[in-house]
Amino acid sequence: MxxxxxxxxxxxxxxRDQSVELFMNRQYERLYEFLSHIPKEQYTSRFIELDNHGYVWKDKVYQQLIREFHIPSVTWEALLQDYVEDFKHHCAxxxxxxxxxxxxxxxxxxxxxxxxxxxxxxxxxxxxxxxxxxxxxxxxxxxxxxxxxxxxxxxxxxxxxxxxxxxxxxxxxxxxxxxxxxxxxxxxxxxxxxxxxxxxxxxxxxxxxxxxxxxxxxxxxxxxxxxx
Structure with a gap:
């Protein structure tokens, strides 16, 4: 029984796929002054690729994004903290x-x-x-x-x-x-x-x-x- x-x-x-997409779109908009040199679709799709369905923690993901996209004005630690604090607001x-x-x-x-x-x-x-x-x-x-x-x-x-x-x-x-x-x-x-x-x-x-x-x-x- x-x-x-x-x-x-x-x-x-x-x-999770929908939640990540919602969060990434919002993060890009919220941090536009630091990320505006990157097309939003490219920033989002590369995050999703590096994230590997959640099996790669975001410290490594954001470190790689900063290297690839040459983001000088914000640290990977700040991006990670934003993820930790804000992701819950986009859960579907x-x-x-x-x-x-x-x-x-x-x-x-x-x-x-x-x-x-x-x-x-x-x-x-x-x-x-x-x-x-x-x-x-x-x-x-x-x-x-x-x-x-x-x-x-x-x-x-x-x-x-x-x-x-x-x-x-x-x-x-x-x-x-x-x-x-x-x-x-x-x-x-x-x-x-x-x-x-x-x-x-x-x-x-x-x-x-x-x-x-x-x-x-x-x-x-x-x-x-x-x-x-």
Whole structure:
């Protein structure tokens, strides 16, 4: 019987691509006096390329941007600080996340989140999405001292939720850090489709959270109440 559903954050609940684009456009406008010699589209697209879907921290990204675009009047530290302080104001969630999380809660499913990243930065983004209230457990790698795909962070979350791996599902966009890592501890792994990867081995694949109730039902858990 399904007792818990756990989620990744970036690329899973947070539409990071849209959020980054919104933030970068605003940063360019806000710091136009320092960046005006660079076309906005070029500045934004190069940031996205260097960022590598969030897997490169922004200190390295901004250092590279300053070198490439010859930005003399602002430091990479200042650009990084602007990112840390302002990104949360541009967070965009994927469609239907609130309805989906509420439906799971209404059906007595425990909810958890495991995200890699810096603790306060990730919590600011979670609060910006207004989804913290749905979760029984939220683990951020910096605060835990371990990160996905380490099996210990999954087991820590399950222990806090008081559920067994066989009673749980993990949903994430990364084939190894999310799906495979969850499967390795005995959970079912659902892949939130991300076009940067292909041929992913998962227990199920979703494109939209409106699909989730039926997907959970088809995973052989006794959750018929989740679908109308």
């Amino acid at each position: 399904l007792k818990a559903v756990l989620f990744d954050l970036d690329g899973t609940l947070l539409d 969630g994927f469609p239907h996340i609130h309805e989906m999380l509420q439906e799971l809660k209404n059906n007595g499913i425990a909810l958890g989140m495991i995200t890699n990243g810096y603790g306060q930065f990730q919590m600011d983004n979670i609060k910006a999405l207004d989804i913290e209230k749905y979760f029984d457990v939220i683990l951020v790698s910096e605060w835990e001292g371990i990160k996905k795909p380490d099996p210990r962070i999954f087991m820590n979350a399950l222990e806090k939720l008081n559920v067994e791996p066989s009673e749980s599902v993990f949903i994430g966009d990364h084939p190894e850090n999310d799906v495979k890592a969850a499967q390795n501890v005995g959970m079912k792994g659902i892949w939130k489709r991300d076009n940067q990867w292909n041929n992913i081995e998962a227990d199920a694949i979703i494109d939209n959270y409106s699909e989730l109730p039926l997907v959970l039902k088809n995973l052989d858990f006794n959750v018929h109440s989740l679908t109308k």
